[in-house]
Amino acid sequence: MCSCAAAEETATVHGSLYNWYTLEPQEDVILEINTTPAQTVVASNGIYAFNLEPGSYLIEARGYENGTLTAYSEEEIIIKKQGDYVIDILLYPVYEEDIEDLNDTELSNLTASVEEGTKIVEQTSDDKDNYSYFLILIIPLLIVAIYFYRHKREDYNQKPVTTIPDMPKVEHTPEMAPSGEISQEVQPEEGKKEEELPADLKEILTIVKKAGGRITQKDLRQKLNCSEAKTSLMIADLQRRGLIDKFKKGRGNILVLKD
Numbered sequence: 372m373c374s375c376a377a378a379e380e381t382a383t384v385h386g387s388l389y390n391w392y393t394l395e396p397q398e399d400v401i402l403e404i405n406t407t408p409a410q411t412v413v414a415s416n417g418i419y420a421f422n423l424e425p426g427s428y429l430i431e432a433r434g435y436e437n438g439t440l441t442a443y444s445e446e447e448i449i450i451k452k453q454g455d456y457v458i459d460i461l462l463y464p465v466y467e468e469d470i471e472d473l474n475d476t477e478l479s480n481l482t483a484s485v486e487e488g489t490k491i492v493e494q495t496s497d498d499k500d501n502y503s504y505f506l507i508l509i510i511p512l513l514i515v516a517i518y519f520y521r522h523k524r525e526d527y528n529q530k531p532v533t534t535i536p537d538m539p540k541v542e543h544t545p546e547m548a549p550s551g552e553i554s555q556e557v558q559p560e561e562g563k564k565e566e567e568l569p570a571d572l573k574e575i576l577t578i579v580k581k582a583g584g585r586i587t588q589k590d591l592r593q594k595l596n597c598s599e600a601k602t603s604l605m606i607a608d609l610q611r612r613g614l615i616d617k618f619k620k621g622r623g624n625i626l627v628l629k630d
Contacts, residue, residue, distance in 0.1 A: 382450045385420035386459040388432060390442065391620075397442060397462050400434045419460075425450045435608050441465060444621050463621050464587060511607060518604035568612075575605055576614065579628045588617075588624040 388397040396417030405428060406420055412419050421430075427449050434442030442462035450456070568576075575608050578594050581587050592602045606626065609615045616627045 378455050381422050382453045382456060383420065384423055384450070384456045384458055385418070387455050388417045388434075388460050388462060389420065389627075390434075391461045392465045397434050399436070400432050400442075400462065402433075403431045405429050409573055423450050425452060430458075432459070432460050432462055437569045461620070463623055464589070489561055490585060511603075514600070514603055515611070518608060538555055571605055572612075572614075575609060576628070579615065586626050586630040587625060590621065593624060 388400045388402075389395065390397045396403050398415060398417050400416060400417065400419075402412045404418050406421075406423065406424075410421060411567070429445070430446045430448065432442075432444045432446075433440055441464065442473070443461045446458060446460055448458060450457075522534045540586065542547045574595065575591065578591060582590070588606065590604075592599060595602060606617060610617060614629055616629060618625045618627065
């Protein structure tokens with residue numbers, strides 16, 4: 372009787388697996404879900420299915436090519452009652468994080484941030500979501516503030532200083548314009564010339580355009596060949612100028628060029 376009742380409460384979760392860039396089915400994917408005991412499914416044809424009891428679960432999907440991990444995604448789901456649920460999963464490219472590009476200061480700050488975040492999660496597990504949202508909001512603001520502070524100092528230091536020598540006072544007698552001629556005053560130009568983009572920001576826009584108008588932040592960083600911190604600062608500057616949008620998906624970010 373117990374097994375029959377459990378079967379009646381079971382929900383079916385299934386769907387397809389897609390490559391984020393081509394939107395084609397992703398083959399050779401291993402899916403794991405944190406049931407008790409954990410379930411593992413090999414989706415060689417890009418389709419998966421799980422039978423789950425009501426509860427909260429995390430599905431992790433890993434795509435492989437020639438035995439090498441090339442794509443990853445994770446989805447959190449909550450099952451409240453029995454039924455048939457379709458959840459398609461989009462897999463994103465995976466790269467090895469190259470921390471050698473970071474200098475000693477950036478690496479120390481990164482290590483301290485990770486240790487601090489770990490202590491907060493361990494000590495206040497009940498408020499984990501609140502702290503995560505707080506960190507997500509405050510860290511980009513700090514990065515943008517540092518970036519503009521440095522640029523402001525550089526612009527101030529590079530601004531040329533013009534010295535105007537003292538000129539002797541000369542009395543001028545107003546001249547009358549010849550008859551038939553109308554004196555014209557030169558009107559100042561209205562408006563200011565639009566501020567030109569720095570070369571590094573132009574390079575980012577060019578890379579995104581060549582990628583079809585969208586690119587992952589990890590792909591962009593590899594093409595720029597610069598540190599993660601500098602890449603984040605330049606992306607934040609382009610967002611402020613209204614030239615690109617950034618969307619978070621899984622463990623990475625997607626950059627989309629605005630029209």
